[in-house]
Amino acid sequence: MSTALLSALAGATIQDLYRELLLRIGEDPSRDGLLKTPERMEEALKFLTSGYEQDALEILHEAYFESEYGGMVVVRDIEFYSMCEHHMLPFFGRAHIAYVPNKKVIGLSKFPRLLNMYARRLQVQERLTEQVAHAIMQTTHAQGVAVVIEASHLCMMMRGVEKQNSTTSTSTMLGIFLSETQTRSELLSILAPRGRR
Numbered sequence: 001m002s003t004a005l006l007s008a009l010a011g012a013t014i015q016d017l018y019r020e021l022l023l024r025i026g027e028d029p030s031r032d033g034l035l036k037t038p039e040r041m042e043e044a045l046k047f048l049t050s051g052y053e054q055d056a057l058e059i060l061h062e063a064y065f066e067s068e069y070g071g072m073v074v075v076r077d078i079e080f081y082s083m084c085e086h087h088m089l090p091f092f093g094r095a096h097i098a099y100v101p102n103k104k105v106i107g108l109s110k111f112p113r114l115l116n117m118y119a120r121r122l123q124v125q126e127r128l129t130e131q132v133a134h135a136i137m138q139t140t141h142a143q144g145v146a147v148v149i150e151a152s153h154l155c156m157m158m159r160g161v162e163k164q165n166s167t168t169s170t171s172t173m174l175g176i177f178l179s180e181t182q183t184r185s186e187l188l189s190i191l192a193p194r195g196r197r
């Protein structure tokens, strides 16, 4: 890209860029239905990438409660929407987050908040899974953390290979979930589809 073009782009707003994009795909950005579209797109993009402005400590740091609970906590079926970094198309599905506390439990709502934070960045499913697991482990010093994500990728559905029914599963196991087969088996039996337990 030429220096002149780069400096011209640097002065452009996100809405200018979206207007140009509409022109390049053969649309007329001045027609009635599209007049406010660059503004709407900017707003949507800011929301969908708002995770860059947050960090895990900020989300988790005031929601620890002392507890002697020594079992496993599993928050399952947390729905999420993210965008793949390759095509900037959505991938979405469900996450299951489990941990074994270490004298402190975390407010349950913080798990979906943490997932949303990482999901609202350009992602690959593998990294999303790892980031959620490591953030919980590092901030809470839990005995173990496990994150399982099942997702459908629109870049594999509405374009490319056009497969409508495939889903992708990823999992990250840390601490006791890695070292103890029994703990891992307990989690897998909790996550097994109902009727197959």
Ligand SMILES: Nc1nc2c(ncn2[C@@H]2O[C@H](COP(=O)(O)OP(=O)(O)OP(=O)(O)O)[C@@H](O)[C@H]2O)c(=O)[nH]1
Pocket (backbone or CB within 6 Å): 084, 085, 086, 123, 124, 125, 126, 153, 155, 156, 160, 161
């Ligand atoms: N591992 C991983 N791959 C992803 C994820 N989301 C999208 N992809 C893949 O990223 C790859 C990008 O491959 P490229 O060959 O560079 O792009 P492409 O030509 O658009 O690929 P096709 O989708 O096969 O048409 C594709 O195989 C996508 O399926 C993800 O979360 N994890």
Ligand SMILES: [Zn+2]
Pocket (backbone or CB within 6 Å): 084, 085, 086, 087, 088, 089, 153, 155, 156
């Ligand atoms: Zn993609």
